[in-house]
Amino acid sequence: MPLHSLSPASATAVLGLWQLTESAEELWQWLPESSWPHYLARWPAGRDADRGRQWLAGRVLARQLLRELNDTPALLHADAHGRPFFAEVPGYGVSLSHSGEWVAGLVCTRGGVGIDIELVRPKAKQLAPRFLSEAERADAGDDLVKHSLYWSAKETLYKLHSRRGLVFKEQLLLNPFRLREAGVLTGHLLLENSRSQHPVHYLQPSPGYVLTYALAEASCA
Structure with a gap:
């Protein structure tokens, strides 16, 4: 197929x-x-x-x-x-x-676009201390889907902004969210001299997978 x-x-x-x-x-x-x-x-x-x-x-x-x-x-x-x-x-x-x-x-x-798809697996939770803030880890809890969504959304934001050297757990942050089949996460990019907020859309295209994408507000939206 x-x-x-x-x-x-x-x-x-x-x-x-x-x-x-x-x-x-x-x-x-x-x-x-x-x-x-x-x-x-x-x-x-x-x-x-x-x-x-x-x-x-x-x-x-x-x-x-x-x-x-x-x-x-x-x-x-x-x-x-x-x-x-x-x-x-x-x-x-x-x-x-x-x-x-x-x-x-x-x-x-x-x-101005970014997209990421991830297979839900324990690895995202195992690596969480490296890419999630303490607040994000607390929100994800033991939920492997939420861990994978947090990881995917940060990958999407990283692609959207095309900046090397970003620290995921400090400069790419996401608000806590209630998990649904599809929805919109609120992401934040924290740079040295600026802060910006970005909607990150998510869905579960197939059992065991999550997908996130974002569009540049001023152009594609």
């Missing part, structure tokens, strides 16, 4: 989910043959077969999302920090994430 869903995240942004069941050979067929040399030259060397398939499915999904917004043929690139972008439509924002059998993507015509 390849493309699972395409849905509007706003008037100018589309969110997509891909359930990864294909081999790498099958995924290549979803891309124009003219794009193969570009992506082969950027193939993530050293990754195992599953990671390579996730990477390739992300390129396929990004193409599907772009086609919902623009007819311009475009190739996905990565900047010096590994962030994806379309060179042919430089004003567009792109964010991709993968975990387990799911690949998630978000594209906006005006830039």
